[in-house]
Amino acid sequence: xxxxxxxxxxxxxxxxxxxxxxxxxxxxxxxxxxxxxxxxxxxxxxxxxxxxxxxxxxxxxxxxxxxxxxxxxxxxxxxxxxxxxxxxxxxxxxxxxxxxxxxxxxxxxxxxxxxxxxxxxxxxxxxxxxxxxxxxxxxxxxxxxxxxxxxxxxxxxxxxxxxxxxxxxxxxxxxxxxxxxxxxxxxxxxxxxxxxxxxxxxxxxxxxxxxxxxxxxxxxxxxxxxxxxxxxxxxxxxxxxxxxxxxxxxxxxxxxxxxxxxxxxxxxxxxxxxxxxxxxxxx
Amino acid sequence: xxxxxxxxxxxxxxxxxxxxxxxxxxxxxxxxxxxxxxxxxxxxxxxxxxxxxxxxxxxxxxxxxxxxxxxxxxxxxxxxxxxxxxxxxxxxxxxxxxxxxxxxxxxxxxxxxxxxxxxxxxxxxxxxxxxxxxxxxxxxxxxxxxxxxxxxxxxxxxxxxxxxxxxxxxxxxxxxxxxxxxxxxxxxxxxxxxxxxxxxxxxxxxxxxxxxxxxxxxxxxxxxxxxxxxxxxxxxxxxxxxxxxxxxxxxxxxxxxxxxxxxxxxxxxxxxxxxxxxxxxxxxxxxxxxxxxxxxxxxxxxxxxxxxxxxxxxxxxxxxxxxxxxxxxxxxxxxxxxxxxxxxxxxxxxxxxxxxxxxxxxxxxxxxxxxxxxxxxxxxxxxxxxxxxxxxxxxxxxxxxxxxxxxxxxxxxxxxxxxxxxxx
Numbered sequence: 001x002x003x004x005x006x007x008x009x010x011x012x013x014x015x016x017x018x019x020x021x022x023x024x025x026x027x028x029x030x031x032x033x034x035x036x037x038x039x040x041x042x043x044x045x046x047x048x049x050x051x052x053x054x055x056x057x058x059x060x061x062x063x064x065x066x067x068x069x070x071x072x073x074x075x076x077x078x079x080x081x082x083x084x085x086x087x088x089x090x091x092x093x094x095x096x097x098x099x100x101x102x103x104x105x106x107x108x109x110x111x112x113x114x115x116x117x118x119x120x121x122x123x124x125x126x127x128x129x130x131x132x133x134x135x136x137x138x139x140x141x142x143x144x145x146x147x148x149x150x151x152x153x154x155x156x157x158x159x160x161x162x163x164x165x166x167x168x169x170x171x172x173x174x175x176x177x178x179x180x181x182x183x184x185x186x187x188x189x190x191x192x193x194x195x196x197x198x199x200x201x202x203x204x205x206x207x208x209x210x211x212x213x214x215x216x217x218x219x220x221x222x223x224x225x226x227x228x229x230x231x232x233x234x235x236x237x238x239x240x241x242x243x244x245x246x247x248x249x250x251x252x253x254x255x256x257x258x259x260x261x262x263x264x265x266x267x268x269x270x271x272x273x274x275x276x277x278x279x280x281x282x283x
Numbered sequence: 284x285x286x287x288x289x290x291x292x293x294x295x296x297x298x299x300x301x302x303x304x305x306x307x308x309x310x311x312x313x314x315x316x317x318x319x320x321x322x323x324x325x326x327x328x329x330x331x332x333x334x335x336x337x338x339x340x341x342x343x344x345x346x347x348x349x350x351x352x353x354x355x356x357x358x359x360x361x362x363x364x365x366x367x368x369x370x371x372x373x374x375x376x377x378x379x380x381x382x383x384x385x386x387x388x389x390x391x392x393x394x395x396x397x398x399x400x401x402x403x404x405x406x407x408x409x410x411x412x413x414x415x416x417x418x419x420x421x422x423x424x425x426x427x428x429x430x431x432x433x434x435x436x437x438x439x440x441x442x443x444x445x446x447x448x449x450x451x452x453x454x455x456x457x458x459x460x461x462x463x464x465x466x467x468x469x470x471x472x473x474x475x476x477x478x479x480x481x482x483x484x485x486x487x488x489x490x491x492x493x494x495x496x497x498x499x500x501x502x503x504x505x506x507x508x509x510x511x512x513x514x515x516x517x518x519x520x521x522x523x524x525x526x527x528x529x530x531x532x533x534x535x536x537x538x539x540x541x542x543x544x545x546x547x548x549x550x551x552x553x554x555x556x557x558x559x560x561x562x563x564x565x566x567x568x569x570x571x572x573x574x575x576x577x578x579x580x581x582x583x584x585x586x587x588x589x590x591x592x593x594x595x596x597x598x599x600x601x602x603x604x605x606x607x608x609x610x611x612x613x614x615x616x617x618x619x620x621x622x623x624x625x626x627x628x629x630x631x632x633x634x635x636x637x638x639x640x641x642x643x644x645x646x647x648x649x650x651x652x653x654x655x656x657x658x659x660x661x662x663x664x665x666x667x668x669x670x671x672x673x674x675x676x677x678x679x680x681x682x683x684x685x686x687x688x689x690x691x692x693x694x695x696x697x698x699x700x701x702x703x704x705x706x707x
Contacts, residue, residue: 034439162459162580167590168597171459172444177557178462244555247578 014112016046021105036094047081080143095173144191149258152251290337296371306331315415326419328412382613388429445594465489470527473534525552532568618686
């Protein structure tokens, strides 16, 4: 019975994300009435259903389900959707959904396509609240980085259209460059410290608990990549604040950085290098 | 009852003719009263703008005759011989008249397609007619429908999107770069009509800080006074460039006044915050190579005109969708109007059947003799229920059929079927 409920909640939730993405794409084709307001509602419905999926899986296995890719992407999807709708409403910029919703829909579609077996397998147990918090909040930081990157894409689109004198269509419905820059900056300003704090929490915990990870966990590709990300975003953070890095260059770096991070994660996943025992010869 | 509109617009006649036949706001109520008394038993609305003069009439008279009388009314009221404007007049009846008003209110018939002003003007015309009590049920519904359609099209299509004048395009572009213009600084270099109009529009949108650089100090002082701005010595223009968020170039200089190097020096001083350059001068004031710099957006007069043309083109592309919606709504309205034509027939039909009911009831009650009040009531209810059941279907279908077929044929058939030829 619970398996059925998990399936229904997960696939309906994923379908909601895909529908919202399609509605946002429909808006790109021209002003076809108000498709964005319903898209935001559908996104929230999808987020609620993914939350239900996680709760049901938690009830079924008696632990917080955060370690499988399906669970991780579901958590990422629901956090992103909620923050997305909040940002769009706060900034009064519904057209931003055209940049936010379709890539999220694509991620959810891929997740749904490969989820069937993983949905009914047990997640690995996270030992203790700090680790659960660490894993949970890291996805919150990823959601903020994802939205910052999509805001960068919107900025680049607007700046390009403005430079090339193409000022009709979606250009007219998107917010000003200044507003996009402010939104981008805010997302990074919340995302970066959260990411650093989350990582620090994981480091401290792994350092003091010898049994938790392998001996040289701090040399694992995943850890090195996370540190590289901290340095990269830290550099952007600093340059934005003190070096006057703003506008298209900042947006471009933000977008490229996130895409590189995403590709690196996929590469690690494909090469089975996501564990912490890389130097012990395991995979 | 027939719906007729007659009038002239920028499509059919020059301003010399239109200005002779225009109604001032003060004259409209008197003209409406005259129209109302001349066309008693109907409704009238006068729409008079700088681009059109139109009379809308709903009246039992024959449409062509009504059109002729409306032409005569215009001639008499304005004391202009009919011969001077009759060739420019257009006249629409019934469905065409409905479609015409929908197009006018939705700004599809305007000189600048998609402009917002016409909806307010049509609304004012309708309010004036309501105040003069010259509207009837059909005109009320027609204008309400026109307002609702126009608003829907503005919201759901791009018919009103984008600006179509140089100064307003410049302001909208500024707003697409800056979130809030009230904390931005505008620097105007030189002067000129379009530049000042643009500056005026920017000030109207909230800009408070205006810097004026002009070779002629007295001209700079005059502009500073007009816009509560501060003059900046023209010679030190480059030193003040970093302060400008929006720069309007409008000098008569034969060569470029500002070069990419000037902006390269200014940008770090303003923390690379975006700068919008509106170069209205011919020859241009700002070297176009400046456009390659990050965070500097340079638009010269040709670029602004290009944006105007793009916006006009975008509006024209939306026309097709809007016209399809207008046709659909016009059909719907005409069906509703035809349904109204059936109302007297439906009333007659109902009266005829109720007369039969009462006649037959009287006979039946007499034949039945002594009945208790309850029995008598039941018989009366029975008769009423039978009549209601008989009436229900024809009442629904007559309205429907009348919207899809010739109303006179349908009404004639119904009258014959129910024997109400004489009474109807």
